[in-house]
Amino acid sequence: MLGKVFMLSALVAGLSASGALASQTAGAAHGAGQAVASQSEDILLAQAGDVEVFYDGNGNRVIIDAYTGEIIAVQPPRRVRPMNRQAQRRALRLRELDREERYYLDDPEDMERLRRRKLGDYRILPPPVDEYDYPDAREPFVDEFPPPPRRRTLPELREQPPRVVERKPVERAPLNEPADPSASGETIVVDPAAPPPMNFTAREDVAGIQVLMDRTGASPGVIDGKFGSNVDKAFDAYREITGTNLRSTDSAGIKAALAATGGDPFTTYTITAADAAGPFVASVPEDYSAKAQLDNLSYTSVSEMLAEKFHMDEGYLKALNPEANFSRPGTIIRVANVGAPVTRKVQRIVADKGRKQVRAYDEAGKLVVAYPATIGSAETPSPTGTHKVSRVAFNPNYTYNPKVNFKQGNNNRILTIPPGPNGPVGSIWIALDKPTYGIHGTPDPSKIGKTESHGCVRLTNWDAQELAKLVSVGVTVEFVE
Missing domain, CATH: 2.40.440.10 (L,D-transpeptidase catalytic domain-like)
Known part of the structure; x- marks a missing residue:
């Protein structure tokens, strides 16, 4: 069965025997049903100048006159030189090795080889020679890859100094003074009712405010480093007692007032043997009849006693001294630096x-x-x-x-x-x-x-x-x- 492939003009068919005359031998072969032409035989020209080319089941190229339908020539397929078995086995082995090759991501040389291979897979190759073996004047494309990066040797790596993380102690300090808005000509509106952020540093700043209030007789209750209604009432009383208009956001004014009334809001205290000796009670019962059976309703711990001594919340005292052993004499702890009691009589x-x-x-x-x-x-x-x-x-x-x-x-x-x-x-x-x-x-x-x-x-x-x-x-x- 013949399959139609394409139609060409007789003027450009490129047949090996262009210009040859029609021969009676080819006509006789056509009468027999088939005309076979070798590479050196003459080929009949089509009368109208058009031919059709087909390929039969054996791969022969059959040239037919498009006008009369007569077979002009039959050309056998080109013979391909078979590859020897040794070359075939070598090519198959190379493909298998390429497929089995492994690349390690932590090896720079492996990664460089993988990169070169990937670039090689997508490089531009010269176009293949077509079936007509027309020469191509262009030179084949040869791709050039940049040299791989230089790897540092082990001695070079050893010469580098080791990286050391320097840990510095945290210094506790009050907040910096706010910038003067008048210098830039801008007007900054601050809500006096908005408290500072409640992080640990701010809590110590709040405790400093509470210490200042306590020193002047405007008690905030327990010193616990927290804003609340008791601190608000203490601020109002402080302004009335001192005649100043100090605000909780005025860090510079608070610092100056602390310096004038006794210095830093915190100090250190060494627990004595008398502190650790008590007396203490194991617990305080809620029921009054159980209370009445005790000899004394004293403190339950050294930390409770010292918290009241320094006007502090017991939990806040422990938070300031997380590693302290309050029951051991000689332990140095951090406490609120409260002032002396007020002595002016009241009426x-x-x-x-x-x-x-x-x-x-x-x-x-x-x-x-x-x-x-x-x-x-x-x-x-x-x-x-x-x-x-x-x-x-x-x-x-x-x-x-x-x-x-x-x-x-x-x-x-x-x-x-x-x-x-x-x-x-x-x-x-x-x-x-x-x-x-x-x-x-x-x-x-x-x-x-x-x-x-x-x-x-x-x-x-x-x-x-x-x-x-x-x-x-x-x-x-x-x-x-």
């Missing part, structure tokens, strides 16, 4: 229920001290009106009477609770002329200003101790809403 006390604050004034009406306070509750409200101080007791015991005061648990009888800082009234009792009411300390200083009391005025133990030394019998205590 009038105001217990502000709305602000949860106690303010004390001298005879001239100037504010002397201010403390955050817990004043009564909805169930057991505090007194109203004006009362007077009737007596002051240091380290007092406490008489529990459920018929007069409140009922605690299932205790229905009168109990005498022993003295101590962890007693119901702490270490101070400033009695008022209204029976069962007074100003006193607390076993939970961190809750001052945040919880409720049983009708009395509750302060931290250190604030109550300071106030107890400033008052005398007859000082008025006014309760305001």
Whole structure:
């Protein structure tokens, strides 16, 4: 079966015997049904000048007159010189080796060979010679690759100094002074109510503010490095006591005020043998009948005692000294550098229920001290009106009477609770002329200003101790809403 491939013009057919005349021999062969022409035989020309070329099943090229349909010539296929078996095996082996070759990503030489191979796969090759063997005057393309990068030798690598990470101690310092906005002519609006970011450095800055407030008599309660309502009230009292308008964002002003009142907000303290000796109690029971069975409601640990000594929250004291052994004498710890207690006497006390604050004034009406306070509750409200101080007791015991005061648990009888800082009234009792009411300390200083009391005025133990030394019998205590 013949397959049609293409049609060519007789003028450009490129046949080997162009211009030959038609022979009777070819016509006789056509009459027999097939005419075969060798490479040297003449080929009949088509009458109309057009021929068609086909290939039969044996690969012979059959040339047919396009006008008459007669076979002009039959050319056998070109013989291809077969490759010897040794060359075939060599080529097959090379392909297998190329397929099995491995490249290691951590070996620079392997990676360079892989790169050259990839470039070789995509290089530009000279065009193949077509079937007509026309010569190509162009030179074959020869690609040139850049030389591989130079690898450093082992001695060169050893000459390089080893990389060493230098670890420097962290220096704690206050924030830098803010730039003066007037120098650039820009107006910067700062919200005074927005506190600084609450990271660890800022917490120490806040603790420094609390130390400053504590030194001047504007108590923030416990020094814990946290902003809150107690710090806000202390700022207002500080401005009234000092006559300045210091703000929490004024780092330069705070630094100057600290330097003027006692220096750095933190100092070191060495735990003594007396500190470690106590006495201490293992725990403080909640039930009043269990409290009454103890000899003393003292501190439960050295850290609790030192926290109150330096007006600090116990958890914050431990956070400042994470590796400290508080039970071992000689241990040096970092504590708040609080100042000496205020000594100016007071003549009038105001217990502000709305602000949860106690303010004390001298005879001239100037504010002397201010403390955050817990004043009564909805169930057991505090007194109203004006009362007077009737007596002051240091380290007092406490008489529990459920018929007069409140009922605690299932205790229905009168109990005498022993003295101590962890007693119901702490270490101070400033009695008022209204029976069962007074100003006193607390076993939970961190809750001052945040919880409720049983009708009395509750302060931290250190604030109550300071106030107890400033008052005398007859000082008025006014309760305001």
